[in-house]
Amino acid sequence: MPTQVVQVQPSTNAFSSFIQFWEDVKAIAGPYWYPTKSGERAFSDVIRAWGMLILLIILIIALVAITTFNTFIYRYLIDVIIQEKDYSKFTYNISIYAVGLVSITLLVGFTKFVRKQIAVDWHQWLNNHILNKYLNNRAYYKINFKADIDNPDQRLSQEIEPITSSALSFSATLLEKILEMITFLIVVWTISQQIAVALLIYTIIGNLIAAYLNQGLIKINQAELESKADYAYALTHIRNHAESIAFFQGEKQELNIIKRRFINLIKDIKQKIDWERSKEIFNRGYRAAIEFITLIVLAPLYIKGEIDFGQVGQAIAACYAFAGALEELIREFGTSGRFSSYVERLSEFSDALEAVTKQPENVSTIKTIEENHLAFENVTLQRPNYEQVIVEDLSLNVQPGEGLLIIGPSGRGKSSLLRAIAGLWNAGTGRLVRPPLKEVLFLPQRPYIILGTLREQLLYPNTNRQMTDAELKDVLQQVNLQNLLSRVEGFDTEVPWENILSLGEQQRLAFARLLVTHPNFTILDEATSALDLTNEGSLYQQLQNTKTTFISVGHRESLFNYHQWVLELAQDSSWQLVSVQDYRLQKAKEIVINTSENPEITIDNSSQDKSQNESEISTTKRLSHKEMNELTYYSVSTIRSKASKGEPITTRDGLTYRYDKDSKVLKWVRV
CATH class of the missing domain: 1.20.1560.10 (ABC transporter type 1, transmembrane domain)
Structure with missing residues (x-):
């Protein structure tokens, strides 16, 4: 047998x-x-x-x-x-x-x-x-x-x-x-x-x-x-x-x-x-x-x-x-x-x-409506395989001309929300209202560099747009890429751009497309992560001047300066939407509460300056360099430098701190 x-x-x-x-x-x-x-x-x-x-x-x-x-x-x-x-x-x-x-x-x-x-x-x-x-x-x-x-x-x-x-x-x-x-x-x-x-x-x-x-x-x-x-x-x-x-x-x-x-x-x-x-x-x-x-x-x-x-x-x-x-x-x-x-x-x-x-059968999907504004209405977003909920029951409305910053732990779905806006992911429930995609410009962290000339790079995705060399030079000037033309023979030169441009230059080139296109809506996924704060500030200022409605994903504290609203995603798929001012105050209070669990009263009896000693009796909150970084606009390296020089720092809420160099303290103490 x-x-x-x-x-x-x-x-x-x-x-x-x-x-x-x-x-x-x-x-x-x-x-x-x-x-x-x-x-x-x-x-x-x-x-x-x-x-x-x-x-x-x-x-x-x-x-x-x-x-x-x-x-x-x-x-x-x-x-x-x-x-x-x-x-x-x-x-x-x-x-x-x-x-x-x-x-x-x-x-x-x-x-x-x-x-x-x-x-x-x-x-x-x-x-x-x-x-x-x-x-x-x-x-x-x-x-x-x-x-x-x-x-x-x-x-x-x-x-x-x-x-x-x-x-x-x-x-x-x-x-x-x-x-x-x-x-x-x-x-x-x-x-x-x-x-x-x-x-x-x-x-x-x-x-x-x-x-x-x-x-x-x-x-x-x-x-x-x-x-x-x-x-x-x-x-x-x-x-x-x-x-x-x-x-x-x-x-x-x-x-x-x-x-x-x-x-x-x-x-x-x-x-x-x-x-x-x-x-x-x-x-x-x-x-x-x-x-x-x-x-x-x-x-x-x-x-x-x-x-x-x-x-x-x-x-x-x-x-x-x-x-x-x-x-x-x-x-x-x-x-x-x-x-x-x-x-x-x-x-x-x-x-x-x-x-x-093909649209899968017998599964729920997010309904997309095309209108001239951007809003999530009770949206629960899931991964394409429906195995994990990314964000649950999200409702928000981005007003025209305003900026929304999406923050949260790594891997919690910040970029996934952008994919939902672009129509790449639609597994879930609820209603997404967005403008037609031709009116939206997406700027990813790793810019897309096409196989083409410099002119085509700047005009992408609308390469049929007509712009003079002088206009394109002005755009390069605005994004601090004015020296790029000296490295190639002209706007109609085709070279392996990904090999000759650094990631920061590629991100500025992507911003140049924004200035060329003038979109009504812009989506930025850590689009300035490779730039210094000066270039980032300059680009976001120009973005605000275009009156475009924009959504950013990022981790930098400097991004708070250019947005009106913060959407914070949590590990448990929950979320909160607050204004930038309220979010900063909220985080400042959390730091104060965390550092005040064991309050201490210290009296400085320095014999060198009695008048200063009398005025410096206060409830002391001891903060690390990182905690000071969250309360100020300074980077951690700048805070360390001020600590070594003995220079005081004033936080965003108006409080002044000095660094106590006592070997038993080594913390920032509020004056």
Whole structure:
């Protein structure tokens, strides 16, 4: 019983794999050859594609017909030379034979040209079709959350063209070689039925063996494609993170990773080489056997005088052509393994793109309303997989021209709220009111630097906007990038900007886009994290002058100076919305309460200044440098400097502190 299961299971798997393969082919080829959706393809384009395909079929039929006809001319030519020895007949037959050879040559060239032209047209359409899916409804963003879809860039750039070229090559070769085998089999049948029957049986056996061998190649090709993609991605990853790797001096570790992936690629290549060795041995042996059998059967017939020499030559030529056609057909079946791997991966990718853009059923989503203001109405935001609540029952309304600062612990969903505004995440409940996205400009912490000129960088995403060089220079001046033009040849220069601009310069370049675009709403996700306070202050001041409504995410205390409201997210998904003034007072009170749990009364009896001693009796609150930083506009380094110099500090609420250098105290004490 176990033996029977082992025998039956592969057959079932092979059949189901074959069915799935054809389903994938129909999914990819159907929209091009049999468009069913309205507007999917222009009718004239479909007619042109079918016209080219019909022309290809006619050319193939003509090629096989003339090739077969030439075998008869060759047969008559041999008889004329050896038996009749008639020069005039020889001249006539050789002329016809030459015309046939020229015709075959031209037909071969035109057949390949038409086949490749169809493949190019199909490739162009299929590439645009998949690209539209990739860039539609932000599928390019959502696909990153599917762990089973690897290397989408390689699937787009390297795995579409082989599908169309392989499909046309395989189909054309299949039609041509089957026609050749049928016609040559008929030719041989007219000469020797024994050889014809042997060729037919031999063909069936050979194709069954080739199909069996091809099953292993499909898996080998699939593994090779994946290992090539992984290796290419590792090299791209190093290019994209070159500076980080250089800072960490991680070259050795990166080299080990690349070598590990390259070793996997070499293993797959060697496995394929072993398979191809077996295939070549089979192909050559298969063809040699046909030629050997033909001679064994025909030689006695000629010796007995049952057939003439021309028939022997024609039969040998026909069998030789039959064997060549069969060998090429088997070779195409072998390369079809790679074709099926490409088809499987592209079909999987196309299905995934459609899946990520479909709205999940039976799940709650945040309803989005487009109006000319920004508000959250009882919004509970969850992660896209609905496994975690980020913020619960959030309600707020950002007034026109005001600024809202979102703060909270790391990982508590500050950036997630921005994704909800952008429509990237909508898992949850409630209502989100926002302006149309074309009126909103997003400035992320890591600015997006496009592949283009400096002019395109500044005008992005509206690169069709018309601005003079003088206007663009003025914008660069406003964001303190006036020296950038001295490093490039002009606004129409295209260089690798991410390599020549620091992160701070990239953030200022992103702010320049804001000054060019003048959006009604601006979203900033730690957009000034790489800037010093002077540049940050200058940019936010210009942002306020534009009268735009803006929301910022950040940790810097300096950001409070440019916003009217603070949204604080807590670890338990709760939140609070307060004005900046109230938030500062709230935090100041918390610090005072925390430092007053054990109040002490101290009296300074310094003999050097009695009048000062009498006035300096007070309830002392001892604060650390960090606590002073939260009560003032000073950085921690500045506070340390003032402590070492003995300089007092006045907090935002008007209280004055001095640093007690007593080794038992070493705290800031209120005067």
